[in-house]
Amino acid sequence: MTSIIDETAPPVPRSANTSAATSTWLADLGTTLRSGAVFILLAALLIGFSTAEPAFANLGNLMSILQAVAVVAILGAGVTVTLAVGGFDLSIGAIAASSVMAASYAMIVWGLDTYATVPLVLAFGALIGLVNAFLIVRLKVPDLLATLSMMFLLSGLQLIPTAGRSISAGLILPNGTTASGAYDPAFLLIGRASLFGIVPVSVVLMALVAIALFVLTERTRIGRLLFATGGNEIATRLAGASTARLKTLAYVISGTLAALGGIVVAARVGRGDVSSGGSLLMDAVAAALIGFTVLGKRRPNVLGTIVGAVFVGVLLNGLTMLNAPYYTQDFVKGAVLVGALALTYGTGRSTSS
Amino acid sequence: MTLQTSATAPSIPRAVIGVIVNNALVLALITVFAIFSLASPTFLTIANLQSILVNNFTLLAIVAIAMTFAVSVGGIDLSVGTAVDFASFAFVSLVLAGQPVAVAALAGLGAGAAVGAFNAVLISGIGISPFLATLGTLFIGRSIQQLLTNGGNPVYLPPSGIPEAFRFLGRGAIAGIPVPLILAAITILGATVILTRARFGRVALAIGIQTSVVRYSGIAARAHVAVAFILAGLIAAVAGLILSATVTVYIPSSGSAFLLNAIGATFIGTTLSRLGRPNIPGTVLGVLLLGIVANGLLLTGLNFYWQQVGTGLLIFAVLALSFITRRKASA
Numbered sequence: 112m113t114s115i116i117d118e119t120a121p122p123v124p125r126s127a128n129t130s131a132a133t134s135t136w137l138a139d140l141g142t143t144l145r146s147g148a149v150f151i152l153l154a155a156l157l158i159g160f161s162t163a164e165p166a167f168a169n170l171g172n173l174m175s176i177l178q179a180v181a182v183v184a185i186l187g188a189g190v191t192v193t194l195a196v197g198g199f200d201l202s203i204g205a206i207a208a209s210s211v212m213a214a215s216y217a218m219i220v221w222g223l224d225t226y227a228t229v230p231l232v233l234a235f236g237a238l239i240g241l242v243n244a245f246l247i248v249r250l251k252v253p254d255l256l257a258t259l260s261m262m263f264l265l266s267g268l269q270l271i272p273t274a275g276r277s278i279s280a281g282l283i284l285p286n287g288t289t290a291s292g293a294y295d296p297a298f299l300l301i302g303r304a305s306l307f308g309i310v311p312v313s314v315v316l317m318a319l320v321a322i323a324l325f326v327l328t329e330r331t332r333i334g335r336l337l338f339a340t341g342g343n344e345i346a347t348r349l350a351g352a353s354t355a356r357l358k359t360l361a362y363v364i365s366g367t368l369a370a371l372g373g374i375v376v377a378a379r380v381g382r383g384d385v386s387s388g389g390s391l392l393m394d395a396v397a398a399a400l401i402g403f404t405v406l407g408k409r410r411p412n413v414l415g416t417i418v419g420a421v422f423v424g425v426l427l428n429g430l431t432m433l434n435a436p437y438y439t440q441d442f443v444k445g446a447v448l449v450g451a452l453a454l455t456y457g458t459g460r461s462t463s464s
Numbered sequence: 465m466t467l468q469t470s471a472t473a474p475s476i477p478r479a480v481i482g483v484i485v486n487n488a489l490v491l492a493l494i495t496v497f498a499i500f501s502l503a504s505p506t507f508l509t510i511a512n513l514q515s516i517l518v519n520n521f522t523l524l525a526i527v528a529i530a531m532t533f534a535v536s537v538g539g540i541d542l543s544v545g546t547a548v549d550f551a552s553f554a555f556v557s558l559v560l561a562g563q564p565v566a567v568a569a570l571a572g573l574g575a576g577a578a579v580g581a582f583n584a585v586l587i588s589g590i591g592i593s594p595f596l597a598t599l600g601t602l603f604i605g606r607s608i609q610q611l612l613t614n615g616g617n618p619v620y621l622p623p624s625g626i627p628e629a630f631r632f633l634g635r636g637a638i639a640g641i642p643v644p645l646i647l648a649a650i651t652i653l654g655a656t657v658i659l660t661r662a663r664f665g666r667v668a669l670a671i672g673i674q675t676s677v678v679r680y681s682g683i684a685a686r687a688h689v690a691v692a693f694i695l696a697g698l699i700a701a702v703a704g705l706i707l708s709a710t711v712t713v714y715i716p717s718s719g720s721a722f723l724l725n726a727i728g729a730t731f732i733g734t735t736l737s738r739l740g741r742p743n744i745p746g747t748v749l750g751v752l753l754l755g756i757v758a759n760g761l762l763l764t765g766l767n768f769y770w771q772q773v774g775t776g777l778l779i780f781a782v783l784a785l786s787f788i789t790r791r792k793a794s795a
Contacts, residue, residue, distance in 0.1 A: 252784075256779065257783070261776065264772070264776030264777065267773035268773055397603070442604055449592075452596050
């Protein structure tokens with residue numbers, strides 16, 4: 112199976128063994144610039160957009176940017192964890208979309224309240240992650256293929272309970288009866304309310320996910336073992352770690368976070384829309400990959416993913432404010448992705464292919 | 465005596481399992497075929513089998529072969545659909561502008577190859593991994609198409625202004641065989657020759673297995689990877705020409721519909737082949753398998769979304785079967 116991330120790309124620190132002090136100084140500056148490139152660009156964007164359009168810089172707009180990227184950032188954090196173990200989860204977009212449908216179905220058809228729906232949907236995501244892990248770890252199916260077929264499966268399955276209809280209050284079920292339930296107002300708060308009237312709940316969720324996963328991946332033994340599994344699975348196993356459990360953990364986290372993203376989408380939209388979640392996969396992957404360059408890590412890292420998602424969000428919001436047509440958005444995403452990748456892989460590599 | 469039986473007894477099931485493993489793909493195809501023949505009376509009719517070849521096979525087979533080239537060098541091409549679209553756009557636009565069909569077709573092939581060349585620069589030139597590079601191309605390509613068409617308006621050819629050669633490419637037939645099918649057959653044959661008989665193919669597959677060995681043998685691995693991606697773009701462009709000639713319209717980003725099925729077919733072919741590496745016959749059988757399932761599920765009167773479930777379950781089943789039989793054979 113092809114590995115997604117070229118592990119042969121080593122982080123090459125500029126060596127300081129050149130005689131001239133000035134060139135070392137320049138090299139250091141270069142390294143600093145490269146590792147901080149995303150932050151410098153982000154600052155430049157913020158200043159540029161604020162001068163071009165004063166409305167850009169107000170707190171409400173900045174919060175709306177964060178709210179817009181919250182779902183992508185949450186999914187991206189999951190992508191980061193699967194990338195860390197050297198895997199890949201193509202099913203996250205479909206899991207998020209199915210979770211939107213599952214949450215709507217639970218509330219509208221089964222009449223459940225928020226406190227039953229949220230755990231149920233999260234458990235659904237975790238279960239899908241577990242199935243992915245079973246296929247990949249136990250049956251040794253290549254990760255891309257296993258999660259690809261899961262994606263197909265979910266995008267079909269999510270339509271079956273309602274025979275392809277979107278779910279909203281008063282839905283007529285395939286057997287002719289009308290659904291009696293409705294969206295729990297408390298559930299809608301997840302997508303629509305703001306803490307202290309300033310910080311949207313979805314942004315708080317994003318921050319909590321970011322902190323929890325940052326601590327897990329960068330500050331704990333499990334986190335180091337996750338990266339070790341991605342770096343060299345056999346060596347990690349021989350060193351006594353259960354790589355099967357680590358990979359399972361990664362896919363379960365990825366599935367659960369995708370379900371959480373779906374809950375946020377459902378709470379914001381307020382209905383189970385069959386077409387939701389279409390671009391989430393690619394956006395989340397892009398955020399995780401842009402994150403490689405942040406702080407010059409050249410590997411998946413949670414903080415970078417969040418910064419990557421915010422970076423794209425700022426760019427898109429600013430361009431929209433400057434009246435750029437909506438269809439320039441994909442171009443911007445693609446250009447940022449390629450630029451970030453060139454920055455990660457292009458510099459400091461001599462031999463490769 | 466007892467020794468002899470214990471030595472020979474397990475060898476018979478092992479031989480059976482060996483046959484199953486070596487022909488898993490063909491067996492899967494026969495099974496699916498038999499099931500649908502029993503489930504639907506219209507499945508096993510000449511008209512329906514023709515329809516499978518024309519509607520469910522031709523285009524996907526060509527795109528999946530493009531994908532096979534990218535996979536053979538150890539990569540993947542998420543932008544095959546982009547190459548399909550760019551070829552289709554160039555072809556339809558130039559025919560609409562009154563250019564000869566041959567010129568327009570060449571321009572279309574060039575547009576597809578250009579998408580491949582862009583990938584080649586990112587992958588071989590800069591050193592970005594194929595998955596990430598082609599993901600970027602996919603995003604950028606989608607947006608360029610929207611910019612070119614004012615936000616995604618289709619480019620129609622007026623029914624009166626369709627040249628004969630254009631119509632022939634999409635709807636024509638030679639000796640009763642549809643032209644698109646003939647082009648698909650030529651692509652399959654050409655790709656098989658390149659991958660199995662030409663030096664390029666051997667090097668490409670070697671790169672897919674172990675890049676460093678190829679490089680240490682003094683072969684320019686990067687150049688071969690670049691050629692594989694340009695070929696992928698060029699081959700996908702053939703599908704783009706046929707697609708636009710069949711429907712006489714260019715619809716932005718319509719090519720991305722092939723992406724997941726092309727990946728599925730290529731990996732089914734790779735996983736279930738005897739050698740476990742990308743190969744054209746395996747890919748073609750994979751496309752047939754997906755096509756038969758899609759057609760069969762449609763005929764049994766199930767909703768369109770069951771097709772997706774069916775495709776997913778099929779890939780699961782095929783992979784699980786392949787794994788279980790392989791483990792038994794090696795045990």
